[in-house]
Amino acid sequence: MLAIAPVLDHLDANLNQSLERLYELLRIRSISTDPAFAADCRKAAEWLVADLKSIGFEASVRDTTGHPMVVAHHEGPSPDAPHVLFYGHYDVQPVDPLNLWEDDPFDPKLKELSPGRKVITGRGSSDDKGQLMLFVEACRAYKAVHGKLPCKVSILFEGEEESGSPSLKPFLDANSEELKADFAMVCDTGMWDRTTPAICVGLRGLVGEEIVVHAANRDLHSGEFGGAAANPIRILAKVLADMHDDTGRVTIPGFYDGVEETPTQVLKSWESLGETTESFLGEVGLSIPSGEKGRSVLELTWARPTAEFNGITGGYTGEGFKTVIAAKASAKVSFRLVHKQDPDKIRAAFRDFVRARIPADCSVEFHEHGGSPAIQLSYDSPFLIRAQQALTDEWDKPAVTIAMGGSIPIVGDFQNFLGMESLLVGFALVDDRIHSPNEKYDLSSFRGGQRSWARILDALTR
Template sequence: MSRLDNVLARIDANLDKSVERLFDLVKIKSISTDPAFKGDCRAAADWLAREMSDFGISASVRDTEGHPMVVGHRAGESKPGPHVLFYGHYDVQPVDPIELWEEDPFAPRIVTRPDGSKVIVARGAADDKGQLMTFLEAARAWIAETGDLPINVSVLLEGEEESGSPSLHPFLEANSEELSCDLALVCDTGMWDAKTPAITTMLRGLVGEEITVTAADKDLHSGMFGGAARNPNHVLAEIIAGLHDSEGRVTLPGFYDGVIEMPDDVKALWDKLGFDHSAFLGGVDLADPAGESDRTALEHIWTRPTCEVNGMWGGYTGAGFKTVIPSKAQAKISFRLVGDQEPEKIREAFRAYVRSKIPADCSVEFAEHGGSPAIRLAFDSPALTKARKVLTDEWNAEAALIGCGGSIPIVGDFKTMLGMDSLLIGFGLDDDQVHSPNEKYNLSSFHGGIRSWARVLDELSKG
């Protein structure tokens, strides 16, 4: 047997202990958004640092202005392959509404479903404790079986991902030399389905803007002033309506600069995935595609930029009826970016467009809510090729190369601040109910994820 075979055999033999350790971590109520759980976040960081140090990755808890980071290293010797930085987060979402949980969210349990599959149910089982533990358990098995890891590995685990990562930028800036590696490994993504592994090769970027349109200096009686006074709700509605044309395209000048068309061979791979466009919308009780009329739903969510209104309000919105012309109207607008679109250019184009629509006796204010570019990994990347090979071997199904409609800001930070590309391999599923009651993580995802990372570490060590 090869050393990899021995490592995989150890993983199989010790699966129950791996599950026990995941349970111990999940029991810690590390809700980063609620100050009442600050001590629990510290406890989760301490637990992770202690566990890593015990099995052979020298780790420490690093204080920040918010919740602490955990940094670990098993590096220093000259080894083949890249020095990788694994990233995950130990904080979790709040459990509300608690009444919809079948049992205590922080009392993890294994449930056997009608089809015979087993799932781990608890807050954080999938996002992101189960995911990060797949990597740590793979590293544990390698060190226990062979005495070392096949490549140099560093680890960064944060405790504020679910609350906007306010401490992350300062921490990366202050520790850039220590954390800069050859490649980042991120396990906060998913599989194509329960039997098909996937590597996420594209993430959309994000620009967030909040606008406030002000007309009169106070709310006005609509009988006394209606028709004569400017209504900021009308102004805002016109602005929003003008953001798209009749074909669903965004109208901002230069908006599509940097948008890249996918190669035909990549589109052919996606066609093989059998994505059901009708079922995608039908699952949320919709039928007619929106967005650019000449694009498929899969293109919309993976490779095309968007402009969405996430909220708009003005005037009286409570129960009953109040006949006022509001003084202010507000909206939150987000743009998902792809390819080489530049966040600041999109922001500037949006603000210029809004200002052009503001009447002379009104004013507008802007509030910035983050901005990050899109990320894509070259399809001929050596790391991608190696990972795809071993994932296909482990799952006995060709690993899919997929896009992601969402954004993972840390991946952009790794690129812009530390100069690293990221390899995004996750084992979550669409039905894991992350952020929702009764969050779950398939036991097959956990077990297969550990085995997959063991294979990835081995393959990266090869020339």
């Protein structure tokens, strides 16, 4: 067992040097969605490989049909030491609109946001370069102090997370034996607040559908045909309105199959976080929850399934007015899934629900837009319990277990392709402005995150 105290001291003593390394990585314009920055994405991968090699990892750039992966391995202190796979992504979002940035997005700085609160600025500072470098710095400190790591570590850094990860599944499938570990650690999450660490144990799944209702063979004059001809906008509106009852529940038959009630003790722990309807919805100018009646906003967004409408089109939508009955109308519908809901069954049930409401002389077509199951980790996982204690030790506040309303597909991919559960720990904050101008990362997150990963690695070996 390797002593943790000198590792933490080393991290603090070398904080400025670790900041300089992060700045070097942040200056690389690794925007994955824009082909103009393909060379920069490769440059970021090569930078990471060189940095990992400098602390003893066997690291390499792995080509894909898109941007390259970074894969690295480091042996543990003994053959029976735990083996972890750490995941992060080095690509970043575009910076548009550039005129809204206070500084050059690829010229990182340390700024004082308010008295006593310093932040690192720049694109990728929080999502996800700042986050992934925390783990690298923890490994660097272990090597500097003890000459070895407390467990076997593999690393996978992706370069396409911000552009849909098109190369990830084929890469995992082709390299599953190499990447398998006891469990994965994912850093693309956040804290509950600036001083309260969190571990995410649940992620909602996703089903995306686009439906197009066809009626007449051309747009019609609403005076000549109104009242006689089917109106696809009205048909579509009726379909969408039928999908929820007056209590907010989704009415698609079989929709709640596999949905479990959240354990009472978990609901109580969420209540203790102090989030209210007013605090949650007030920031966006709303005050009344629209989901299932009798449930808190955290339960609604973390542990209950949803059906939401993300866009509707049909007829004339330009300036002015046009009296027309459209030939077709369309809608984009997304479902967030929980627990054991089956994405394929949800998609099929939705399509049956829609078809049953289309008149005989009209038709409907469907376009699939992805699907993934929900992820629910065990609340009594030994990895989770040890990590929770490690975070509590570092932040002097109990680490909370939370869920997330969104999806992180890589967690499902690790389960499906590698048979591994994931530990989701991150140090981003809700005001980090990820994907937006003036992205930042708190210095307290950067320092505390390094120390936290060092503690977690230590805890896993005890």
